[in-house]
Amino acid sequence: ARATLGFSCTKTFHNVLLAYLSLQIQFADQKQEFSKRPSKIGRRSLSRSISQSSTDSYSSAASYTDSSDDETSPRDKQQKNSKEIEIAEQEMPALMALRKRAQGEKPLAGAKVVGCTHITAQTAVLMETLSALGAQCRWAACNIYSTQNEVAAALAEGGFSVFAWKGESEDDFWWCIDRCVNVEGWQPNMILDDGGDLTHWIYKKYPNMFKKIKGIVEESVTGVHRLYQLSKAGKLCVPAMNVNDSVTKQKFDNLYCCRESILDGLKRTTDVMFGGKQVVVCGYGEVSRKGCCAALKAMGSIVYVTEIDPICALQACMDGFRLVKLNEVIRQVDIVITCTGNKNVVVRENLDRMKNGCIVCNMGHSNTEIDVASLRTPELTWERVRSQVDHVIWPDGKRIVLLAEGRLLNLSCSTVPTFVLSITATTQALALIELYNAPEGRYKQDVYLLPKKMDEYVASLHLPTFDAHLTELSDEQAKYLGLNKNGPFKPNYYR
Amino acid sequence: ARATLGFSCTKTFHNVLLAYLSLQIQFADQKQEFSKRPSKIGRRSLSRSISQSSTDSYSSAASYTDSSDDETSPRDKQQKNSKEIEIAEQEMPALMALRKRAQGEKPLAGAKVVGCTHITAQTAVLMETLSALGAQCRWAACNIYSTQNEVAAALAEGGFSVFAWKGESEDDFWWCIDRCVNVEGWQPNMILDDGGDLTHWIYKKYPNMFKKIKGIVEESVTGVHRLYQLSKAGKLCVPAMNVNDSVTKQKFDNLYCCRESILDGLKRTTDVMFGGKQVVVCGYGEVSRKGCCAALKAMGSIVYVTEIDPICALQACMDGFRLVKLNEVIRQVDIVITCTGNKNVVVRENLDRMKNGCIVCNMGHSNTEIDVASLRTPELTWERVRSQVDHVIWPDGKRIVLLAEGRLLNLSCSTVPTFVLSITATTQALALIELYNAPEGRYKQDVYLLPKKMDEYVASLHLPTFDAHLTELSDEQAKYLGLNKNGPFKPNYYR
């Protein structure tokens, strides 16, 4: 039976089976038609055929839970699941606050939200919040690996239509998305997407659905890029909200998160000691400067920076980093980190000159910063030494340590704190509310940034976590500054 | 004779007298007509009647030179003057680079620049550079106190028409400006202003001059504000370049400078030990966050922050500062610093509650952040204990230590490194070149920001100082990023 369902056989399977029942039943029959296709597809081919976006965002933080699954009974498991969600709730105060405010009004009453995001405890808190605000939800995973099965099961048990499991095949992936939108007697009127695959599928298969859809909320770089392309081509047929570029998300993802995840990602994969290590960081944008460079400096690393833009370069200088060309230091550094958004920043020639044991990784938005393809040549030997860690070995025995095959280190090798995801989830919820309730004409068929005031609202909902007390403008001060006392306090272009 | 020249009598007078001769002779006759007005006006009245802008920018860094003046002969003095300029040249590499490039071409040939800025060694380097680029210059001081007399003398000796001395009266001030522009047989075609007083004078007295003027370059917040008001009112009759808001200037002034000057200003005035001190910083913008807060934290102070904007507030939290309302900590803090841009941020009620010995100062753009006026009441005693330092004493003996009477601490109580002024001066020179050479129609009667590419050029001219090596984009990378290999690398709105 397992085989016919297309599950790859994992050792945790029997544990989650019972808890899965309610979920399984929902799609067991339709799934039949898919059972003829090969259920095992190697990872390599997958990552080529699936749109890039499916891996272009946060990976699941939950890998650790798998390892301790074995001796728990399914019953305990399920209790544990709801507990994971419960724990997440504690770190997502803003969503809980929204729920409370929703007791009187239901700003999403009548909303039918179809979503495609990572299925994690944090997403579960979001979905339950949307539900509390009045919405109906159907959900698929935006990534074939990131689903927390236990969370999916718990959601299913709670009555949500969730189509996702960890380790989907590519066909599974699209099947799940299709199941989300293609259902008798229910038509979505809002889209919440992460990567653009769901939006893409509807465009391709059910373009008529857009007649009833009030808007799209998109979180990822890739998805937003796709939307702007659609808009540019005049093909965007509903308003879309670019959540990715909201200030709070940007600051948290690029700076506060990276500051911690660069250390975490390197430690978990290599156990390297930071003190005294020589590190070169390529690029000096937000991710780099306060994220990577400041954190490594604080841990006692000696950090060099490369830049192409003289303004950023001057900032690197003033912040106390030597600005070099990569080749000036490549022979001596212990760690190479890219965060440029550019491609081929570290190429084979650089890799050839690195010293034995040099660690190479990418914190940038693109997987092409390190020319990993150039390492796939016969004279080099690859050795997988841990999950996400490869040794690439030169004929003379020199090894470089390549992390996550050049993909984003923080997403591949560290976890994202719930508190950060709370910022994103709250922004998504508010974007849905805004688009759903906006009067006719406020939003056209274009891509919008969240109004600054909502950004500020998201931020204010997270202040109580820090026991932080905001000061209020007096009438006189507001007048002096030419501001409304309740904001927005910054111009819309503020970043 | 001194009186007829309108000099206030200072002890350094006789020293600079001889060196001044070339300057004096230039304007001695015209000056006669002004000699009937009262030559001594108290400081208080001055600061009210002179436009605010005249003190709204960097004060002279040269106070130290005065104290050692006494035993030097005028001849030595003058040699020393040119030396001060020479020293400044070493720290202004970009202007020197411009001069070198000017050997072939003279981009300012034919330009007649009338300027009104602080008269310091750094300005001298700028003027000599403009001259090397082909321009003729006439100059007045934008501030009655900031002129370095020796520099003025050296410039005069070098053939520049400079009208300024330290300690001008208000009438002196306007007389000097008038002398700059109102001269037979010479009409300016470019304005370089700092504060807007020169521009204002021409508008008021010689509006016809604008027919020949190609543009205005303005550096200060106040001056820029005035220009935008003119533009809004449709009264701006030439293009103007807003140098104040160029990226490099902003970053240096707001962040890298304040990081050092908050410590320097507090130390020079109060000799306070930072370690363990409790400090509240009002506002968490650029000046505050990386300037004041980060520097004080690094020195071992415990820093609290107040904010009105939830986005900035959240950043303060994530950066490790407790976000409070002022009154929560006012009784316990040792130092209060305002950097909000707002008014009445610290009011009498707060001041009443501060503890004995509390230091109060302002790093913000406006002098009204601390309600100093509220301290001018009979029951409080003021004691001037050092230059720029007042003790305000409550009836019960409690003293608070008020710095610079609430004016900008970094400008009043610390010096601005030449390297920072180099950034501004280079930007001014480039703005003059751009406006002077721009083809008809490129700039209309509006206020412009320096094109990003010029900003980047200014930055690149300063990199060699740090022995910094910029990386160049490959053709392939430039194409991938959709950028020109030579920049601009950032969108124009980048800050």
Added chain:
Amino acid sequence: ARATLGFSCTKTFHNVLLAYLSLQIQFADQKQEFSKRPSKIGRRSLSRSISQSSTDSYSSAASYTDSSDDETSPRDKQQKNSKEIEIAEQEMPALMALRKRAQGEKPLAGAKVVGCTHITAQTAVLMETLSALGAQCRWAACNIYSTQNEVAAALAEGGFSVFAWKGESEDDFWWCIDRCVNVEGWQPNMILDDGGDLTHWIYKKYPNMFKKIKGIVEESVTGVHRLYQLSKAGKLCVPAMNVNDSVTKQKFDNLYCCRESILDGLKRTTDVMFGGKQVVVCGYGEVSRKGCCAALKAMGSIVYVTEIDPICALQACMDGFRLVKLNEVIRQVDIVITCTGNKNVVVRENLDRMKNGCIVCNMGHSNTEIDVASLRTPELTWERVRSQVDHVIWPDGKRIVLLAEGRLLNLSCSTVPTFVLSITATTQALALIELYNAPEGRYKQDVYLLPKKMDEYVASLHLPTFDAHLTELSDEQAKYLGLNKNGPFKPNYYR
């Protein structure tokens, strides 16, 4: 068959079996006599009955290797093992340098070293080095959990007599130690101990052996404490070298290691975001001040400190931390960390007042800093949520997150970088050489610290890793300072 060998049944067993053969054969027969005792002893009872020292030092860093064991054949496995050792060699430059220098001389020729330490790749590098220096080695594990089976196998295959496996029972533990020392025709003349159990066993069972033993080298706090007690009681019958208190080890363990491991340990167990978190650190000694407090401050946490010693307290103040009593902040903090060396620093009353979700952990030398026993009461529910992470739940639903049951966080929940272990291992090797070669009478029956000069030698052997270039004293300078040009540079009491 497995049962008779006393192995607890683990899933990795069959994989390591073949590779183990050479090891098994060595002790299979003697082992028979032990086979009657119960082979499964619960962890709790074990940790009570085994001397504390067996867990009082670094745990294995190799937990990650276990998870990927399953699909590797034993043959591959063994190749991988030697690779782990090879990788470790790269990070232990000083031992490799010692080996090189040993090519001419064999300072340990004739030495018969019996050792009892963690059996890890790093220990393997040490053993191979001792062997290269001329010594014969027999080894047991000092901890029942920390053995890397693959390393043990590789060592056995390489001809070393190693008696250890991961997951020993208590009886196994002592059996292994006994096998090390009790062998026909071979009598140890040097002891290398970590925790004192081996020394204790010889004292108890084979006191006559000490006649031939030239000295003991001891690494752990506990072991050193035992030695001083023996010495005080006049029962120490050979010289002993206290490696634990050598400067380099202390600085690395207490400061440079903790600075990184506090972050790593908290992240791996809880994924907590550090930015903005309120943390109270109990105690402000070396571990705390530059280790925990500085690292957390750099990551944006707000840190409070408690202290009993006014001198340390004053340092905390000057370093920018508010000094409080625990109860002043216990309700508001997100994380509580103990590093005092004291007991009952956090007691039930404190735990009762913590807020929901508060994380509690110990970085101090003693497991009794947090009164964990007080949480083992019927009204509180314990939930193991991950390895090393327990939720303790109050009747009202409040949870606190207890890490490593109050044991040392850095040893339980993070890994120790090889580079740090290299310092310790090199010190051990030098201590062995010193004791083995010391002329009669240099060392008496007492506990010694490593001569400062050797400490300095250990340090100097690690400098090339950082491409660090030491300056040499001129003859004149050495004379001025009253120092030998080659050191020692510090008095022996320098720490």
Added chain:
Amino acid sequence: ARATLGFSCTKTFHNVLLAYLSLQIQFADQKQEFSKRPSKIGRRSLSRSISQSSTDSYSSAASYTDSSDDETSPRDKQQKNSKEIEIAEQEMPALMALRKRAQGEKPLAGAKVVGCTHITAQTAVLMETLSALGAQCRWAACNIYSTQNEVAAALAEGGFSVFAWKGESEDDFWWCIDRCVNVEGWQPNMILDDGGDLTHWIYKKYPNMFKKIKGIVEESVTGVHRLYQLSKAGKLCVPAMNVNDSVTKQKFDNLYCCRESILDGLKRTTDVMFGGKQVVVCGYGEVSRKGCCAALKAMGSIVYVTEIDPICALQACMDGFRLVKLNEVIRQVDIVITCTGNKNVVVRENLDRMKNGCIVCNMGHSNTEIDVASLRTPELTWERVRSQVDHVIWPDGKRIVLLAEGRLLNLSCSTVPTFVLSITATTQALALIELYNAPEGRYKQDVYLLPKKMDEYVASLHLPTFDAHLTELSDEQAKYLGLNKNGPFKPNYYR
């Protein structure tokens, strides 16, 4: 009259004259006999003939007050004087606390203290405290430049016998000391010395006085060194307390003070911008590591370190500084700082290779770290550009900027916060009390460190300044740790 009194003529003279009257009268007659000696001795010769100790400690922080003297009437001046003392009292909470406790008991009743220290507002607070504790005091200055005349006047007016003025000649210096001790009908029984000159004078001139003297309290490095030499030679005839090496003084002077004064000293003398500057720091001891290096790193400088001791070198590496030999970086650095305690660390060869504009200064304990003498050659030109700042100019025009002629930067070019002096002064007071009240036999004719418990008491007296709350040991904890609940908490060798 002035000439006969041996005053060098300064412009502040007439201002202080009247206020001085009470002081003058005390010694006017005796002074006659000295009036025949030359009253003007150049500085150079002075610093050779006076014992080095007289400049080997904190210079006066009061230089700023001089410059504003001119327009104040003597009457105002004197009121201002007591105010300076009053201000100092606020920052010396521990002395004030001692005074309060002295209301009941007079631990120094009967003590006749002869002192020789800097005469500053802080010393005045100490003297008034000693007086409140029951002592009689007679005082001279330990440095010919550091006396704050106004403070001396205020003390004299308050009835203290003070013999000191700013700008003493060498003969004045010894005359003042002699006047202190050589007085009819009063014989000192305690010595408080800073530099050892007073002690030396008594040894030389009035050795019999030691019969009544109960002890010496010495603060400076030099003075302590002299005492140890006396002790070694068996010539120390009373107990002496080494205050210089007390923990609190060391930590504050070496670390917390230098952290701030390196920045302050560089800024006040050169206005240099720290951001992006390349700095080499010679030596990595306490002063260097957390003082200079950490502070400069925090301000955005790139810091290199040189060391001779591999242990300190390894610490520099781990703290994130590249360890180099001086010559590797000497061509590229902007600032060179010595803090080694060694001599000839920077020699002419290094100075020859520095780049134009390089700043050179010394933070170490010895004036010989920079070989300044090697710069006094004919081909180099010296130019004094500001107080404490010389340009040394090479024949090719290259200038290096030498600060304080290689003397200690922090003492020469920055001020010492009162709070730091409070630590020292309190320690001195306690040392006096201890020696004066110690039972016969507790102290022999040797040099002692302050008992750790008193160190801790000094620290605890300063905690209220930070609103810091110490935790108390429970009886159970004290027993567990083997400590007395009230301390001492650290062994006596703790530093």
